[in-house]
Amino acid sequence: MQLEMLGGPDAEMRRIQTWRLQGVLGEDGPIKAIFKHPVCVEDIPVAGSPRWASAQQGQLWFDHGAPAGFQMDKDVWLRSAGYTVTADSARFLSGEQRVIFGSDPEQRHRATVRTGDFQASAQRVEGLHADGIVRAEGEVQGVVKKGLLLGRGGTSSSEGPIRFACDHLEAQEKGRKAVLRGAARVWQGDRLLLADEITMSKGGDRLEASGSVRMTVVANQFNPDAPKGKEALVVAQSLVYDRSSGVIEIKGNVRYSDPLYLMSCSSLVAHLGENNRAETIDASGAVDIQDLAEGRHMQGEKAHYTTETHLLKMSGKPVRLLDSKNNLITGTSLTWDRAAGTVSVSGGEGAPTETIYHTGDMGEIH
Template identity: 30%
Template sequence: MSDRRRWIRRVSAALIVGWLLVVVGSYLARKLSRPVPVEQPGIESPTQSGGEPAVRVHKGFVYTDTVGVEPNFRISARETLEFVSGRFEMHDVEVTFYDSGEVAYGMFADVARLDPARREAEAIGNARLSLGSGVAVRADGFVLDGSSRRFESKGPVAFAGRGFGGTAARVTGSLGDSTITLEGGVSASLRGAGAATVLLSPRAHYARRRATLEFPDGVELRQNDLRAGASRASLLFASPEGPVRRLVMDGPVSLGGALADGSQVAFLAGRVEISGAGEGRLLLVADPPGPEAPVVLRVQEPTGVVRELTASRVTGETAGGAVEWLEGQGKVLARESRPQVPPRQVEAANLRVEFAAGQPKSGVGSGGVRLADGGRWATGEVIQYAIEGQVYALRGTSENRVRLTGDGFSATCDGLEGAPGGGMVASGRVAGKAERRNPDGTVETVHFAGDRVSTASPEDPILLEGDARLWQQDRLIRADRLEYDRRGGVLRGSGNVISIATFDRGQEGVEEAKVRARAILVDRGQGEASYDGDVELVDPRAVVRCQRLLAKVDEKGNVQQALLTGGVQLTDAATGRSVEGQRATFDPAADILDIWGMPVLAREANGNQLKANHLRWFRASGTFVVVGEEDNPSEALYHAEGGGKGLPIVRKTPPPPGRRP
């Protein structure tokens, strides 16, 4: 072998040995530089639990279930095991549910198992369903069925949101109609600024597309001692994730219990709707439970005051949780009862009550108003009522004036005002009648009229002012002011008094005379009637003037005796003869008028005159007789003009017995 060939062989062998050394050195270097292996927490696979072995591990795995071209639900996981059967086990799972291609809900779970062939998935281990707006439902797990597009919880659930939280036996959902249902007894606590409110319901159903939460099997609300319930209720949201826009409760809807101030409240309606009006304001509409059954609201205060409101419909508004106003519509009845005070109630077509600091302050009613105040009632068109002051004002119209009726009392007027204790004031063309029961059991009716009629209470006298008139049959009394006490049969009047007085003439019947004065007092119980101040009595035969007239009257009011004092002046209508004295008496049955004076002065129209201390006028014959006294036992017989000639005849005779003044 030549030297050249030997050289080539030696070089080749050296290269092979060097390459082997490099390979071995590289291997040793890698082995020596590798860190000591530390056991990592592995994922428990079905192989480890006795199931089928995993064939592949996926990082960041995503699975989407579709209906047609639209996604049904989407599952993403941090790490996923794939098995021979085609099933998957996912960890750190996030599920997204879709509605019409848009994200509807979300779910988070520690572990999820997916079977793509059957389109089924199961989320287990601290599963949380997010409904949006901070509302979440937590359960031990959820089962998803892509074919039926439904899911449900495994066991009971707990849910929570901003200001509320609760539990339910289970939750089911449908992606087909985008609904979620809490079943098996729903219990929730609603937390606000005040005491918490507990909500109880057999079932709650949320329809995302309609943005509605329904309680189809009824709902009960509890807050401290208050209880409210409805056969059916629903909440309408502004959007699927927006604020509440309207609450509707169907009947019967009831509320009862104690308020924070100790008041007892009871409410019954057929349907209640509460809707938002912006800026923390709520509008209330309550409809009746039936065609003949009204909405009823009753509040009894700790002081014993009871207020009731019934109506065909009730509306209202609240602001900041406090009621601002309530309005009853259609056959409204409002009633208020106070201890030891007769109850008051108002009926109207519409009645609005205004509140201040949550307490009723005033009310306005209209349309066919009927007011019952104790034993009296009144009708009109519009009523205004101040609850705190216990006063009211009732107004009528030209076609429908105010009518007032009570115990033996009735009147019509333009307006009526009421005061605490049963007092009232009627004004504007007041006219009415009052009945008085006599001791013998008979009833007599007295009519009255005036610009203003008032009474402090039903038992107090009636006060008439402004062209006041009081009459009974043909007897009339008119004055600026009259006060009539029905029970005592006493009448007082003042200012421009005009009265028709009747005089008992015995067998000749009753004679009427007009009496004017500044004041009048009639006491039927005492059988007296008095006129004071510039008294003027006018009948067809004479005019008599004095300062005071005191009359004795019978049970019918007819004058039997009359005493006139204070500058008596008499003018005979037939002859023009006048007589002046200090006092006089009149006997209607005998038709004799006696006048006393110091002296009594009689004047003829032609200037003839006669003076005496005592003058008697026989009105039937027109004869005047001068009656003598003990120290002056003389009398003059004076005939009317044409009854005698020359001077009157004067005879000295002793005074007649029983006629001494």
């Protein structure tokens, strides 16, 4: 049998088909209608895209004879605006052009939203707004099947999909943009990004992270001399990554560490090559680099490192070089040639242009 309703606070037309219908009537007209085995719905909302749905049962409430609310339960399936949602329940909110999807914790059935390569599941999904935004909350987990996280060249086929988790999710543009809030985590292979909030666009082509940012990558992505298989950790307040340019910009009390080096600064910008490894790294703002193997500290205002030549240039007023024996040399510029094992320190106007200091097994410092 079929029930068709025209006009209403949330839908211009709602068509309900079912095999079984039960109703409760009152003095002012119908109070409640129950649909069973199964229920199919075609819905044209006042605003937004048409919706098609099915479930094992449904309930329609009336207020003074007019439809006031509708809910579907058990094996809910709904499609609209390029999204497909499965859930244990779906409540169509009167006058708000949105649907609340619920899960069944006892049966371990979670509400799940899918579109293209994007999929997310949660305890609760609120979706299909007139603006096409879908929200999820409660132990949100999901995947982007095709994408590359914090890399520039190649594909994700060898590392699997991008996975994510958070407390709250907002999916936009049919999943091409996802905003993760609350204990947000995104990972793929050996790369991991954590923050209070992460915005991921177009399968990882652009990432924005803010608040307690922590990034873990293979150490030789930033340091070609790092032992194979070892990790590097970056801690900061914000991170922006753009795959098209290969630029990772990290700001706010930046701390970098790997098995060979420690570095702190206010801002760090790395340019990735097609091999997904950093070609240049620029640091600024109270730059402090510690060579763990040699026990030396280098401090300045700015630093530029080229991975191909293993050459670091630092400037500042002053730059400081401190060795493992607490011998200190100051100047206005410093050049560290890692391949040759030498460090050159130069002074500015009115100061010696070069000071030579020999440290035995530490190499030569100029």
